[in-house]
Amino acid sequence: MTTAILVARMGSHRLPGKPMRLIAGKPMLERLVERVSRAHSISQVVLATTSQREDDALADWAGRLGIGCSRGSVEDVLGRILQASEICKADPIVEILGDNPLVDPALVDAVFERYQVGDCDYVASLTSEYPHAPQGSRCFPRGIRVQVFSHAVLARSEQFSVEPRHREHSTSFIYEHPGLFRLGYVEARGRWEGVCRPDLNWAVNTDEDFQRVQGIFQRLLPRGIDFGLQEILEAWEEPCGSFC
Secondary structure, eight states, X not given: OOEEEEEOOSOOSSSTTGGGSEETTEEHHXXXXXXXXXXXXXXXXXXXXXXXXXXXXHHHHHHHHTOEEEEEOSSOHHHHHHHHHHHTTOOSEEEEETTOTTOOHHHHHHHHHHHHTSSOSEEEEOOTTOTXXXXXXXXXXXXXXXXXXXXXXXXXXXXXXXXXXXXHSTTHHHHTOTTTSOEEEEOSOGGGGGGOOTTOBOSOOSHHHHHHHHHHHHHHGGGOTTOOHHHHHHHHTSOGGGTO
């Protein structure tokens, strides 16, 4: 079952509690669920959080919302996602970070469609984070990354991922080893040409990031929850005071 696994926890060092910060009356993580759920390719959404007491709030929220929830290690994000995929029978897996609320459902579908071609073990929307991307590739802003791979690929990478950084950054072993895995990317070309902006970061890591993303939602929500990347870019580049 094609499953979006959202990775989130309350214990961020720079912005504690950010998944539950309210955007237009709903937690930021819930806004992400609303957007991801609009993707035609997604059958279910599952939260992968930690077993820490502070994340009881996230587990309770997931229960109220009616989405699956799996809890595991704080540091071993790879193991946490693998566990979630096994409990919820997720295959293929669409991994999305919980502090990326601006992920576009149309981009989720585009990455999934590229994965369905069948010639790659791992497909992602391309950002500047990929060391083996072809020279001259066109990258999206950071903070809207979509990754698609099978349970078998994740399980294989888990066997080889012994360094702490590969456990913390769940798919880094995969995309750092093109000799072991067939990598594919969706670039900011064609319909996405206008959002080839590798200089931007739309992830929510600080209070300033949150305030700006909150303003974008407030401005664009009247058009519907599935507003697109070009609309986000246009709002992002306006003076913050005009909509924050």
